Amino acid sequence: MTVHEVHFPVRFEASVEDQPGPLWKARFDRYWPAYRTWFLRTATVGRPTYLDCRRAMRQHMPELVPVWESLVDLAGGGDVEARFLSLWCPPPYIGGCTQAVWLDPTGHEEPALLRNYDYAPALLEGNWVATRWLGPRVVAMSDCLWGALDGINEAGLACSLSFGGRAVSGQGFGVPLVLRYVLEMATTTREAVRMLERLPVSTTYSITMLDRQADWATVFVAPDRKAEVVRQAVVTNHQRDIEWPEHAKATRSVERQSWLAARVAQPGSAQDIAMALMSPPMVQDAYQRGYGTLYTASYRPRSGAIGLLWPGSEPWMQSVADFKEGQRDIVFPPPPAAVGST
Template sequence: MAQQQQQKKKKKKTFRAIEVGDGADGRWAAHVQAQWPQMETWLTEEGRTPAGRTEARALFEAHLPELVPVLDRLSAQVDRPDGETLLTHAAIRPFFSGCTQIGTRQSLLCNYDFNPADCEGTLVSSHFLRPVIGMQDAGWGLLDGMNDAGLAVSLTFGGRFVHRPGLAILIVLRYLLETCDTVDQALAKLAPIPICIPQNVTLVDAARAVTVYVGPDIAMTEAPDACAANHQDRPVPAEQEQFTRTQERLAAVRAAGPDVAAMLRPPLYQGAYDDGLGTLYTAHYRPGEGRVTYHWPSESWTQSFDDFTEGVRSVALGPTG
C-alpha cells in the first residue's frame, strides 16, 4: 500500500514522437502553433524590439547561413509577429539545466535534467536539410540528436552564470547535425559560433568521441575526456556543488562508463524536479546504427531512421521502488 501511494505521488511527463519532414507541409507548424504560448516566453524583451529583431536575424545569417532558407520557410508558417526572431534562437532567455553525458565511439549516453513543465518533450524526425532525429525544444532547437551520417551530439550547462549576446546552443546542435558528417567537421563549425551561455557539448561519430567547453567568455576548449556534467575546467563554488553535485556526477559517470543502468540510478539519476534538476530522460544514441533509445526507470522507447513511429508516452519520473 505504501509503495502504491508513493507511485501515485510521482510526477509524470508526456513525451511525443512526431515526423515533420522538411517543414513545408504543415505538420511542423501545427505542432509549434500548439506549443506557441509556452514557446514565446523564451523570447527576451530586447528580442521584441525592432533593433533586437534585426540583430537576431543578422547573427543567425552570419553564423548559420545554410539554415537561413529553413528559417524563412518555418517562420512563414508560424506567422507570428515575433516568430522569426524566436526561431533564430539569438534572442532567447538564458536557461540553466543539469544533465550528465558520456560519449564513446558509436555511442552517446546522456541524462537530461530540467523542470518537467518547461521541457517540450518532443522527439522529432525531420529532413530540413538531411535526416535528423532528436529531442526538440523551442521550435526546432535540439537538446540532443543524431543525423544520417552517424554523428550524434548532446549538451549540458557549463556551470557558470554568464550571459552575453549569442546563439542558444539548441539551434547550434541542430546546425551541426544538419550540416556536418563527422566530429571534426562539427568542431570546425562550432568553434567560431558565439554561444550565449556556457555549455558543454559532447560529439560522437564512428572514429572518435569528444567533449568541448564553449561559452560567451571563452574560446572552445577540449575537455580531458568525452564526459561532462555541469562545470567546465574549474570547480564550481561549494554551495553550487552541494546543490548540483556536478563534480560528484562527473566522477560517477567516468567510473561507470557508458552504462545505461548507472544513468538510471543516483547520483546520475536526479530527483530534484521542483528545483529544475530532475532527470526527465536518459537517451542512448547509437548513431552508426541510426538508432536511439530513450530510457526511464520503468520503460524505454526506441526510434530509428529505418523505423520511426509517431506516438505518445506518458511516463513516471523518479526512481523505482
C-alpha cells in the first residue's frame, strides 16, 4: 500500500463556550490519555514541579492564572494535569506549516493572514473554539487543550505559528500557550510584539500577526536567543538561515517559501493565495511522517471574516461576531483529482 492509498479521517468541530465548562471538560476527557502519554514520555524526574509551573504562570502570564486554575479544577485537580496545562517546559515537538500576509496593492480588498497547518492527522484536536475567558471574544484552533495554533480576537488581531527549524529546546512555555496569551491580551500587532519579546518559549517558532489597521510582523522566537522582529510576508519552517538541513529538506521549506513569496508578489487576490496554498507545491502530503497539510486558514481582521479550507471541499466560513457551532469530516489525503479544485 502506498502513502497515497492510506487515508486518515479527521473531524473538525466548531464550538462556543464563553467560560471553561462541560464542553472543555468533554474535550479534556477525550484527549487526556494521549496527552498524558506524550507529557510523561520522558518521565517527570528533572522536570518542572507544580510549584515551578505555578511560579512561571504567575510571573509571565498572571492574567491567565485564573483560567489555568479553573481548567485544572475541571481536569480533576491532579499534579500531572496541572503541570501539563501550564505548558511550562513541555516535551519538545516539531511540525511544518506556512504563513503568509497578503496586502492588496490597490487598496480595494482588505488584508488577510493565510496559513497552512502541516502535521500528523492523528495528533490534531480539530477543535475550532470561540471563548470569552478574559472578556473579549477569541476564536482559535485549539492545541494542548487550551493553546492556539492560529486565531483571531474581536479587537481584530490575527496570529498564527509555524515551526522555526531548530531542534533546540529550553526553559519556557509551549508556543501554543504563548499564542493563546497574545490573543487574549493584545489588541494590535505592536502590543503582541512587545509580549513576544518578553515571554520565554521552549522551542523555536515563527509567529505572524496582522491587525485591523493592517499593521503586521513576524517574530522569530527561540529558547536560547532574543526574539527577532522581521517584515517577512511569507514564512515556512526556517528563519534567517537553514539550521536543521534534514528538516528543511523533508518539509521543502526553502522551496515552499520561495515559490509562495513569488506568488504573493504577483497580481491577484487573497483567494488566489488561498488556492495556491491548497495546491502543489504548497500542500504537503507526508501525512505518515507528520508533515501533511491538514487545513488552510484565512483571517481578515478588518471584517472579522475567518475560514477553514480544504482541497475538494466547501470552505467553512465564519465570523468573529457570529461564530456558529458545527462540524466537518475531512479525509487526508484528498483524492488526487480533488487537489487544487474549489
